[in-house]
Amino acid sequence: MKPAIALFPVLAVALLLAGAPAQASSKMDNRIEASAKKSYVFNTYLKGDDIKIQSRDGVVTLTGSVLEESHKSLAQETVAELPGVKKVDNKLEVKGDSPAVNSDLWLATKVKTTLLFHRNVNALKTEVSVKDAVVTLRGDAASEAQKELTTEYAKDVTGVKDVMNEMTVSGASTRKDESVGGKIDDASITAQVKIVLLYHRSTSAVRTKVKTKNGVVTLSGEAGNAAEKALVTKLAGDVHGVKNVTNRMTVTGSK
Known part of the structure; x- marks a missing residue:
């Protein structure tokens, strides 16, 4: 009987060890879900959407509905960058009918x-209308430089033929103080940079890897020429929350 009695402590330890990975996994999943909900992207751009986040062993499933097609990609890119996430299963649906690709x-x-x-333009005070792929901008700009930059960014969006900028230069500072909302998390910064590079025609085909640590963005991959590499740095550097950009892209040749 003594050998049998000695087995109890061993079994107890074995059971505890077996339960440890499950507890650790549960904590990680809870942390992933909480981090996504607290992220800058979810609290700023996706706050009007109905998104449910469920993580199981690092595999995150997104369900619910969003207002725009772009919100699906933004949500997925943000969650994918959170520590511990292995995969994202995006089951989000767009409310209503999505506009046809390349439509106005x-x-x-x-x-x-x-x-x-982009932090150096003021999207909230910029009205955007499109007719036959020609963009018209109206609203207020803090300076002539900001007005010109708004034109530059709009003109470089894939599919835009031309831009008519009718914005008024008010001279008043319209830049938001990012410190009001607290520090912008790295996952949100990476997601924003990725979408920006995808939407700009000059960088949409660039093979770029984006990583962010403490607000510093590191870019790697390939650029067709030095000008393309410089543009990627410029666009990434003007994203909300970015403190600095380290561009390690390789220039593969001229275009």
Whole structure:
């Protein structure tokens, strides 16, 4: 009987060890779900959407509905960058009918989204309308430089033929203080940079890897020429929350 009695402590330890990975996994999943909900992207761009986040052993499933097609990609890119995430299963649906690709409404949405991510323009005070792929901008700009930059960004969105900028230069500072909302998390920064580079025609085909640590963005991959590499740095550097950009892209040749 003594040998049998000695087995009890051994079994108890074995059971505890077996339960440890499950507990650790549960904590990680809870942390992933909480981090996504607290992220800058979810609290700023996706706050009007109905998104449910469920993580199981690092595999995250997104369900619910979003207002725009671009929100699906933005949600997925943000969650994918969170520590511990192995995979994202995106089951989000768009409310209502999505605009046809390359339609005027589709282009207007892309231009608005692109301007939202850039801190040196004021998307909230910029009205965007599109007719036959020609973008018209109205609203207020803090300076002539900001007005010109808004034109530059809108014109470089894939599908836009031309831009008519009718914005008024008010001279008042319209830049938001990012410190009001606290530090912008790295996952949100990476997601914004990825979408920006995808939407701009000059960088949409660039093979770029984006990583962010403490607000510093590191870019790697390939650029066709030095000008393309410099543009990627410029676009990434103007995204909300970015403190600095380290561009390690390789220039493969001229275009």
